[in-house]
Amino acid sequence: MKSPETQTSPLARRPTLYDVAAQAGVSPSLVSLFLKDPNRISEKRRNAVQKAISELGYRPSRAATTLASSRTKSIGLVIDDYRNLWFVDLLRGMESVLSDLGYQVMLADSRPGENRIKEATDGLLAMHVDALVLAAEPSEAMLAGTWVPTVVAGWRKGVPDGADLITNDDDGGGSLAANHLLELGHVSIGHLSGSDGASAHRRAGFLRAVAAAGVEPVISESIGTSEEDGYAAAVWLLEHHPDTTAIFAANDTMALGAFAALKARGLSVPDDVSVIGYDNSPLAKSRYLDLTSVDNRSDLVGIDTAHRLLARIADPALNPERKLIEPALVLRGTTSVR
Incomplete structure (x- = not known):
């Protein structure tokens, strides 16, 4: 039996699910069940596993979760220039919906240029994102469509086949x-x-x-x-x-x-x-x-984009839609009567 000092001392490596099981005195399969649905195990064992996770600083592996399911809980976002500040509100709007559901947004900056845009998109698709947001001009090759749910955020010169368009008017x-x-x-x-x-x-x-x-x-x-x-x-x-x-x-x-x-x-x-x-x-x-x-x-564009992506992930057979969001004029100090 491990001494209390051994049980609570930090590991010299990243803790694993097996370390949590040993610390909590339960089986690895029970820890796995706890991570999926903690309400399915008794309060006593649930508390023991939670305590072990906190003491060890254990973080579930996203890669392991991906292997256990067909989804990565990640959304790819392609932008064309970090310097364009409208992306700040777009991203904030998306994350206000996606974060609470366990999704993460993976950002790729393509900068102008057809090859860069395709490279950025292909890089995100290679990471098996569940869906894609294009806030950049699609390349000619991309207009044929992608194999994941795709939303184009903001007006572009072209919209890939099967993609939704959500933009400001x-x-x-x-x-x-x-x-x-x-x-x-x-x-x-x-x-x-x-x-x-x-x-x-x-x-x-x-x-x-x-x-x-x-x-x-x-x-x-x-x-x-x-x-x-x-x-x-x-x-x-x-x-x-x-x-x-x-x-x-x-x-x-x-x-x-x-x-x-x-x-x-x-x-x-x-x-x-x-x-x-x-x-x-x-x-x-x-x-x-x-x-x-x-x-x-753009915050509303982000929010509506996130909701639409989730709907398309849940039902890939949904027909694409186009939605316009009404703009508003904000008066400040840089305009005056002539």
């Missing part, structure tokens, strides 16, 4: 931004846009609204939507159209680049030029920037 969001600037009296309006699917929808909604008001805006388009892209697009806009009084950026990160371009020219926000962003990211909410922004409710 970016066309409506672009119109919100345009109408706000028009109501403030701006007629010399520039738009900093990107080449991705979400930017295209935001640009389309913006253009419809200004066209209805008889205003012709200037579009400065870049390939990406980073801060550097926003800066370069704003520099071009201000050099070629110095009479610009308002700028609508495709996201908050591009708006930050516009701030730098305006500062370099000695212009202030909003006295000289009003600026409005998109995503209502943590960047926009900072007291320093106090950026007016369109809230795309």
Whole structure:
């Protein structure tokens, strides 16, 4: 029989299920049953196993759990740029649903480029994720579909066969931004846009609204939507159209680049030029920037994405769906009357 000192002393290696069984004085099969459904064993033995787990610092092996079932309790999330802060709320929304159910989100950053996106997706699928979320532009090869339930989060240029689409109404969001600037009296309006699917929808909604008001805006388009892209697009806009009084950026990160371009020219926000962003990211909410922004409710996109994934995991035969979430304009200190 082990002495009390031996029973409670830490192991020099990672404790196993067999160590827990020996510590608790029960069989390994009973410990396994405890891990699956503790209510199926007596209170006395349940307490003994729980005490042994706490004393040894035992953590069940996810790999062992995977081998015992066909599911890994993991969700793959592919994004295209860590610098785009809308992913923060998307991930937070997903985890608010998935964490309590024992799922973990495995993140892969693809960065722009078809090969990188495919590599990131293939890497997650190789880890046998139960489902996949694409918050990046799918490659041509991916459009044929995947063998796991897939949700596309946010507008993309293409949606894989059989995948769900859950996104903000970016066309409506672009119109919100345009109408706000028009109501403030701006007629010399520039738009900093990107080449991705979400930017295209935001640009389309913006253009419809200004066209209805008889205003012709200037579009400065870049390939990406980073801060550097926003800066370069704003520099071009201000050099070629110095009479610009308002700028609508495709996201908050591009708006930050516009701030730098305006500062370099000695212009202030909003006295000289009003600026409005998109995503209502943590960047926009900072007291320093106090950026007016369109809230795309990416937290709700994440929540609905998680619920849809769980439904598709439970019933793979479900038909894919498309859902739009209504945006909202959040007024702060970077827009003013002309």
